[in-house]
Amino acid sequence: MRKVKRCALFREKYNSGMNIPIKKLKNGFSLPEFGLGTWQMGGREEADSKNDEKDIAGIRAAIEAGITHIDTAESYAEGHAEELVGEAIQGMNRKKLFITSKVxxxxxxxxxxxxxxxxxxxxxxxxxxxxxLLHQFPPDYPLQHAVRALDKLMDDGLVKHIGVSNFGVEHLKEAQSYTKHRIVCNQVHYNLQVREIEQKGLLKYCQKNDVLLVAYRPVGKGKLLEDVPxxxxxxxxxxxxxxxQIAINWLISQKDVVTLAKTSDPAHLKENLGAIGWYLTEGDVELLRKEYPDQMFVSDVTPLG
Ligand SMILES: NC(=O)c1ccc[n+]([C@@H]2O[C@H](COP(=O)([O-])OP(=O)(O)OC[C@H]3O[C@@H](n4cnc5c(N)ncnc54)[C@H](OP(=O)(O)O)[C@@H]3O)[C@@H](O)[C@H]2O)c1
Structure with a gap:
C-alpha cells in the first residue's frame, strides 16, 4: 500500500472530520480527491420531497465527516437537490465548502x-x-455562447472556476480556445467498468494538459459492488x-483524477471515507486497468460529446 505523498498533496483542515487530501494542478486549481454527489437526492428527474430529512442529514453528516466538495446540478430533481444542499449548509462556514453546480x-x-x-x-x-460546469456539450446552441457566458459569470464574481462535463477531447479543446478563463476540469463517467475516457484518449489528454478529471459514478450506483469479480x-x-473502497481508491490513485460518490446512508459514508488516506500500488492500478472484467467503452449515462 502506498502512503499519501505529503509533498505532492496539500492537506488542509476544513472540518472536525478527517482531512481529505487535495489534488492540485500546476495551474493552481485544486479539489479534494473525494467529494459528495447529490444525484437522486430530492428526487430524480422530478422533485420528490419524501426523503428530504434523510438527504439533508446525509449532506450534513458528510460535511461533518470532512467532505467539503459537494456536487449538484440544476437538473437534479428540478433544482430540489440544490435546495437540499442550500438547506444543509445553513449556519456552516461557506468559505470552507467547495460547491459545484451545472447548467x-x-x-x-x-x-x-x-x-x-x-x-x-x-x-x-x-x-x-x-x-x-456545462453539464454536457450543448446540443442546440453554439459552444462559444455558453463558454462566453461562463467567462461573464467569472468576471462578475458569481463563480470562482469554470469547467465542463462529459466533453470529449475535441470539444474540450474547442471550449478552451474560446475562454478567457481556464477550463479547470472535466467531470466524466469513469470507474472500474466504464473506460470511455481511457479508450478515447481523454484521460491522457487531461493529465498532459493540466485539466482535472472528476470521475462520477465511482461505485456504479452500487452495481459494481454486486457479484464482485x-x-x-x-x-x-x-x-x-x-x-x-477499492473502486474509489482505484480512481484517486491516478494522476489528476478525483471522484464523487452520492450517499445519504451513514454506513456507506463511513465505508467510502475508508477509501481515503492510502493508495493502491501503481502495479495494482494497472492490473485493474487491464484485467477488470466486462469493461464498457461508451458511457451508458452520457457518452462523451
Ligand atoms: N456530470 C454528470 O453527467 C453526472 C452524471 C452522474 C452523476 N454525477 C455526479 O456524480 C455523483 C456520483 O455518481 P452517482 O450518484 O451517479 O453514482 P455513485 O456515487 O457511484 O453511486 C451512488 C449510489 O450508490 C449507493 N452507494 C454509495 N456508496 C455506497 C456503498 N459504499 N455501498 C453501497 N451502495 C453505495 C448510493 O445509495 P445510498 O445513498 O443508499 O448510499 C447511491 O444509490 C452524482 O451523485 C452526481 O453528483 C454527474
Whole structure:
C-alpha cells in the first residue's frame, strides 16, 4: 500500500472530520480527491420531497465527516437537490465548502446560462459557486455562447472556476480556445467498468494538459459492488478493504483524477471515507486497468460529446 505523498498533496483542515487530501494542478486549481454527489437526492428527474430529512442529514453528516466538495446540478430533481444542499449548509462556514453546480445542455444559450446560474445560487442560498460546469456539450446552441457566458459569470464574481462535463477531447479543446478563463476540469463517467475516457484518449489528454478529471459514478450506483469479480476479492484481502473502497481508491490513485460518490446512508459514508488516506500500488492500478472484467467503452449515462 502506498502512503499519501505529503509533498505532492496539500492537506488542509476544513472540518472536525478527517482531512481529505487535495489534488492540485500546476495551474493552481485544486479539489479534494473525494467529494459528495447529490444525484437522486430530492428526487430524480422530478422533485420528490419524501426523503428530504434523510438527504439533508446525509449532506450534513458528510460535511461533518470532512467532505467539503459537494456536487449538484440544476437538473437534479428540478433544482430540489440544490435546495437540499442550500438547506444543509445553513449556519456552516461557506468559505470552507467547495460547491459545484451545472447548467443543463438545453439552457446553454448565453442569457439562459446567466439565468440558470442565478437560479442555482438562489436554490443553494449562496452568493457564489466555487465551480460551474456545462453539464454536457450543448446540443442546440453554439459552444462559444455558453463558454462566453461562463467567462461573464467569472468576471462578475458569481463563480470562482469554470469547467465542463462529459466533453470529449475535441470539444474540450474547442471550449478552451474560446475562454478567457481556464477550463479547470472535466467531470466524466469513469470507474472500474466504464473506460470511455481511457479508450478515447481523454484521460491522457487531461493529465498532459493540466485539466482535472472528476470521475462520477465511482461505485456504479452500487452495481459494481454486486457479484464482485475475483480480482477485486483478491485486492480486498491484500489491502484489507471493501470492494467500494477499492473502486474509489482505484480512481484517486491516478494522476489528476478525483471522484464523487452520492450517499445519504451513514454506513456507506463511513465505508467510502475508508477509501481515503492510502493508495493502491501503481502495479495494482494497472492490473485493474487491464484485467477488470466486462469493461464498457461508451458511457451508458452520457457518452462523451
Ligand atoms: N456530470 C454528470 O453527467 C453526472 C452524471 C452522474 C452523476 N454525477 C455526479 O456524480 C455523483 C456520483 O455518481 P452517482 O450518484 O451517479 O453514482 P455513485 O456515487 O457511484 O453511486 C451512488 C449510489 O450508490 C449507493 N452507494 C454509495 N456508496 C455506497 C456503498 N459504499 N455501498 C453501497 N451502495 C453505495 C448510493 O445509495 P445510498 O445513498 O443508499 O448510499 C447511491 O444509490 C452524482 O451523485 C452526481 O453528483 C454527474
Amino acid at each position: 443543463s445542455g438545453w439552457n446553454q444559450e448565453h442569457e439562459k446560462v446567466l439565468q440558470s446560474c442565478k437560479t442555482s445560487l438562489k436554490h443553494l442560498q449562496t452568493d457564489y459557486l466555487d465551480l460551474y 475475483k480480482i477485486i476479492e483478491e485486492l480486498c484481502v491484500k489491502y484489507q478493504k471493501t470492494p467500494a
